[in-house]
Amino acid sequence: MKQQRHHLFTILACALGSVTILIGAWKSVVRHRAAREMAERKEFFARFGLDSDGSREFVALPKALTCNALSARLGEALFIDKRLARSPYRVCGACHRLNEGGIDARALDGRLPRTVYNAIFADVFLHDGSVTGFPALVRHMIESPNHCAGGPLSNVVARLAADEKLCKRFQMAYPDGLTEDNLLDAFSQYQRTLFSSGLPFDHWCNGRTNALDATQIKGFALFRQRKCTDCHYGPALGTLKVADGKKVPGLRGLSQRRAYLPDARIDLRAVLTLMPGGDLESEDRRALTAFLKSL
Ligand code: HEC
Ligand code: HEC
Incomplete structure (x- = not known):
């Protein structure tokens, strides 16, 4: 009986030990992956001459990059x-x-x-x-x-x-x-001096959390959930790839333009319905449009 209890205690201790070791290993994997992602992100932005500590996926655009x-x-x-x-x-x-x-x-x-x-x-x-x-x-x-x-x-x-x-x-x-x-x-x-900097989203990237209002923040969440970032990514939120034979335009600076797409459409909400992932309820479409207006 005593021996059995001793056995049980050993098994429990071993199990607890293994769980602790597993948790430790898992934590270290997560930490390692986060560090690798930060380093990759830092390198990604550095490719465009942009300084970033890698902790953010989105960066404020500069007024100018170094140039002659x-x-x-x-x-x-x-x-x-x-x-x-x-x-x-x-x-x-x-x-x-x-x-x-x-x-x-x-x-x-x-x-x-x-x-x-x-x-x-x-x-x-x-x-x-x-x-x-x-x-x-x-x-x-x-x-x-x-x-x-x-x-x-x-x-x-x-x-x-x-x-x-x-x-x-x-x-x-x-x-x-x-x-x-x-x-x-x-x-x-x-x-190298032509950037759409100083807009609300730039301020938000710089850590000013009230630069976007609640609707725009909801729109930003939708922008990521609906996978707009599959194509509209990088410092300009676009310009880095061609999808279905069309170059993905950058969305940064969008609030300063009054027409969109090659055929000069003026209704931004209608443009969204043409995008993969853009078929949204009207409330959500309003939020996403509000976010785009912060860019
Ligand atoms: C008559 C109007 C017109 C003039 C003049 C013109 N552009 Fe353009 N530009 C366009 C159009 C239209 C496009 C889009 C063409 C396309 O995407 O097929 C464009 C696209 C661009 C782009 C963006 C390309 C991209 O894929 O993001 C840049 C940068 C640009 N032009 C620079 C210039 C410069 C520099 C000059 C002068 C040397 C110039 N443009 C003269 C009409 C013009
Ligand atoms: C599969 C790639 C892809 C995805 C995903 C995507 N887009 Fe686009 N987007 C494009 C392409 C390509 C164009 C340009 C189309 C053209 O030239 O006719 C574009 C154009 C736009 C424009 C017009 C920009 C301008 O200046 O003319 C807006 C706004 C836009 N997309 C927003 C979004 C939003 C919001 C989402 C998510 C709901 C999204 N896109 C998802 C590829 C994509």
């Missing part, structure tokens, strides 16, 4: 330079209005421009993702008959080369002065 200031200013001037375009209505800044969220909602040629804000995060461009790399995108925008229609880039550079002042500015920014590559680089440097 002389080149960026050249890019800024070229953005509205008529010599790049067939007509004054076809300079970059005419279709990409910086005070209207980076687009012109009147959709010249029947196609709504994609925003220039946050575009530096993307690898592939255009609605079908057919252009790779930012310099190639700028070349396309300058040469394409649907955009600036300035003719071959070499012609544009030849036209600009007649401007002594501009050539001097290029020489100050680049050892080899005005060339096709340097012109494209000036646009890339300028692009």
Whole structure:
């Protein structure tokens, strides 16, 4: 009897010991996984030049990333330079209005421009993702008959080369002065200053919890529950992949734009019904729309 009790005690002690060891091991696995996720997230944002301690999935967008200031200013001037375009209505800044969220909602040629804000995060461009790399995108925008229609880039550079002042500015920014590559680089440097920062969601990412109201927070939860983040992820909440032959647009800066999708729709709630996971009860759709308006 005594021996049996002793046995029972040993079995219990062993079981308790194993449970403690198992819990310890499980805790360490969880801790390890969390640390790995943090490190991965940190690395992910660092790829875009963004600083993050990895504890958050979403980060506030910067006002600017480090860039060559002389080149960026050249890019800024070229953005509205008529010599790049067939007509004054076809300079970059005419279709990409910086005070209207980076687009012109009147959709010249029947196609709504994609925003220039946050575009530096993307690898592939255009609605079908057919252009790779930012310099190639700028070349396309300058040469394409649907955009600036300035003719071959070499012609544009030849036209600009007649401007002594501009050539001097290029020489100050680049050892080899005005060339096709340097012109494209000036646009890339300028692009590093074009972010939709300082909006409510940015403040929320920075830890200001009252930057979103209760409806928007519910909308944010729905945004994740309904798996919008399968496609709309990364610093711009999009721009990183092509789904069903269409480039996923970034949603950051959406509140500053007044039209959506290539065919320039103006009803944001109706746009949601077209999205996978966007078929919601009207109350939920209202919350999700309110969240999108915080971006
Ligand atoms: C005539 C109007 C027009 C002009 C001029 C124009 N664009 Fe665009 N831009 C568009 C349209 C339309 C799109 C979307 C095209 C598409 O997705 O197929 C676009 C897309 C873009 C994008 C976003 C691409 C993406 O996939 O996210 C950037 C960045 C851009 N343009 C920069 C520029 C620059 C720089 C210039 C000047 C060199 C310029 N654009 C001139 C209409 C224009
Ligand atoms: C399978 C990928 C995918 C998922 C999931 C997805 N989207 Fe999209 N989203 C896209 C693509 C692709 C476009 C652009 C469509 C086009 O160019 O015609 C888009 C466009 C949008 C636009 C228009 C943006 C603009 O500037 O024109 C909004 C708003 C949007 N999505 C919100 C959402 C919301 C909210 C959800 C979740 C309910 C969601 N999306 C789920 C792929 C996705």
